[in-house]
Amino acid sequence: MVNQKQEANHQEPPTFTLSKPIKAGSHELDVLLAKIAENAEKRRSSGNGSHPFYAIDLIKQSRLGALRIPVEMGGGGASLRDLFKVVILLAEKDSDVAHILRTHYGFVDEALLTPNTELNQMIITRAAQGEIFGNASTEISSRNVGDANYVFETTVSPDGEGYRLNGTKSFCTGTYYADWVGVRASNLEGTTVTVFVPTNREGVELEDDWDGIGQRWTGSGTTRFKNVFVYPYELVENGAEFTSNYFLQLYLQAIMAGILRNVVSDASKLVLQRSRTFSHGAASSALEDPQIQQIIGQLSSNAFAAEAIVLSAADAQDMVFNSATDGVKNNDLIHNASLQAAQTKVIIEDFAFKAATQLFDVGGASAATKSKNLDRHWRNLRTLASHNPAMYKARAIGNYVVNGTRLPLNRYF
Structure with a gap:
C-alpha cells in the first residue's frame, strides 16, 4: 500500500517566502491567516470539502511550526501564551488546520526543555526548517487509558x-x-x-x-x-x-475558542445578508431586531470568555516551562497547569454547544441549508470535546477541591 497522500491535488501552487520564521502578532502572520481562511472557504464550497494540503504547505513554507523555538535557534521566539493566541486565530480560519499541528507543537515544546540531546536537536532543527511532526499513539485493540503501566501492541x-x-x-x-x-x-x-x-x-x-x-x-x-x-x-x-497532558488538553480548548470566534463572524454575516426578517420579529429588519442583536452579543461574549480563559491557563503553562531546570519541571506548577486546563475544558464546553445552536436563531430556515454548512461548528466542537469527556475532569476537580486529591497526570486526562 502506498501513502494515500500522494494523491494531493493542490488548488494552486502555494508561495509564502520569508527570510525568517513567522512571528506572533506580525503582519506576515495576518497575511498567512488570510490565505488559509480563503483556502478553507474554497474547500468548503467545493461540496464535501477536501484536504488542506495548500494550507499545510503554506505553514511549512512560513515555518509557523517553529513559532515557539527561540529566535537564536531559528524560530519565532513565542511564549506559550503567544502560541495559544495564534492557535485560536488559526482555528477561527480553519479548525482542521489548527488541529493538525497539535502534537507537533507538543513535541517541539518538550524538545525545547532539553535541547542538547541528539533527538531533541533533530526535532528543533527540523521544525525550524518548516517540517511538521505528527503522532501515532492510540491503539483501539488494546486498553491503555487510565492504566498505571502502558503496554502497547506496537x-x-x-x-x-x-x-x-x-x-x-x-x-x-x-x-x-x-x-x-x-x-x-x-x-x-x-x-x-x-x-x-x-x-x-x-x-x-x-x-x-x-x-x-x-x-x-x-x-x-x-x-x-x-x-x-x-x-x-x-x-x-x-x-x-513525551508531551504534556495539560498542553494537549488546553490546545483543544484553544481550537474551540477559535471556532466560537468563527460562530460570531458567521452570525454577523447571516444578519447582514438577510433581506427579510421573521414575520413576528421585533423590528422591520434583522439588523434592527433587538433580540437578534442580543443573541449575537451573547455569542460575542462567549467567544471573548473562551479566549480569555484559554490565555489565562496558558500563562500557567508558561510558568511551568520557564521554571524548569535541566528539563525537570516543578510538580506543583505542573498540577496547577493541569488543573487550569481541566477547568478551562469544563467551562468552555458548558456554553460552546449552545452557542453553535444559537447561531441558527439569527438566520431563519435558510441558515439550515446544506450550502451554508453552518452545522460544521457544532460537529467540530462536539468532536473536539469527545477527547476525554468533561464529566471526568469536573469530578477530578471536585475531588481535589474537597479532598485535596491531585489530578491524574497521565497524558490521557
Missing part, C-alpha cells in the same frame, strides 16, 4: 545497529500531512518508548480513513508500521509522557 525490537518498529495506530491526527511521526511503543521489556521516524520511510503506511462527524480533514486516520528501521538516536526511553 513494538520496538533490536536489529543490528538500530531497531525495527511494527504495529498499527489509530486516530493519528496530523500525521497524514506530517514529515515525521512520533510513535509510542513498547520494547521487549514492556517499557514504553517513543520513536520518531520520517513518514516517507520504507514500511510506514498512512491512511486517511477518519470518518468522524467533525474535524473531518485532520488526517486522523490509521498509520501502520511494517518492519520500519529506527536509528538509535530516533528513540527515547521512558517516552510515556
Whole structure:
C-alpha cells in the first residue's frame, strides 16, 4: 500500500517566502491567516470539502511550526501564551488546520526543555526548517487509558545497529500531512518508548480513513508500521509522557475558542445578508431586531470568555516551562497547569454547544441549508470535546477541591 497522500491535488501552487520564521502578532502572520481562511472557504464550497494540503504547505513554507523555538535557534521566539493566541486565530480560519499541528507543537515544546540531546536537536532543527511532526499513539485493540503501566501492541525490537518498529495506530491526527511521526511503543521489556521516524520511510503506511462527524480533514486516520528501521538516536526511553497532558488538553480548548470566534463572524454575516426578517420579529429588519442583536452579543461574549480563559491557563503553562531546570519541571506548577486546563475544558464546553445552536436563531430556515454548512461548528466542537469527556475532569476537580486529591497526570486526562 502506498501513502494515500500522494494523491494531493493542490488548488494552486502555494508561495509564502520569508527570510525568517513567522512571528506572533506580525503582519506576515495576518497575511498567512488570510490565505488559509480563503483556502478553507474554497474547500468548503467545493461540496464535501477536501484536504488542506495548500494550507499545510503554506505553514511549512512560513515555518509557523517553529513559532515557539527561540529566535537564536531559528524560530519565532513565542511564549506559550503567544502560541495559544495564534492557535485560536488559526482555528477561527480553519479548525482542521489548527488541529493538525497539535502534537507537533507538543513535541517541539518538550524538545525545547532539553535541547542538547541528539533527538531533541533533530526535532528543533527540523521544525525550524518548516517540517511538521505528527503522532501515532492510540491503539483501539488494546486498553491503555487510565492504566498505571502502558503496554502497547506496537513494538520496538533490536536489529543490528538500530531497531525495527511494527504495529498499527489509530486516530493519528496530523500525521497524514506530517514529515515525521512520533510513535509510542513498547520494547521487549514492556517499557514504553517513543520513536520518531520520517513518514516517507520504507514500511510506514498512512491512511486517511477518519470518518468522524467533525474535524473531518485532520488526517486522523490509521498509520501502520511494517518492519520500519529506527536509528538509535530516533528513540527515547521512558517516552510515556513525551508531551504534556495539560498542553494537549488546553490546545483543544484553544481550537474551540477559535471556532466560537468563527460562530460570531458567521452570525454577523447571516444578519447582514438577510433581506427579510421573521414575520413576528421585533423590528422591520434583522439588523434592527433587538433580540437578534442580543443573541449575537451573547455569542460575542462567549467567544471573548473562551479566549480569555484559554490565555489565562496558558500563562500557567508558561510558568511551568520557564521554571524548569535541566528539563525537570516543578510538580506543583505542573498540577496547577493541569488543573487550569481541566477547568478551562469544563467551562468552555458548558456554553460552546449552545452557542453553535444559537447561531441558527439569527438566520431563519435558510441558515439550515446544506450550502451554508453552518452545522460544521457544532460537529467540530462536539468532536473536539469527545477527547476525554468533561464529566471526568469536573469530578477530578471536585475531588481535589474537597479532598485535596491531585489530578491524574497521565497524558490521557
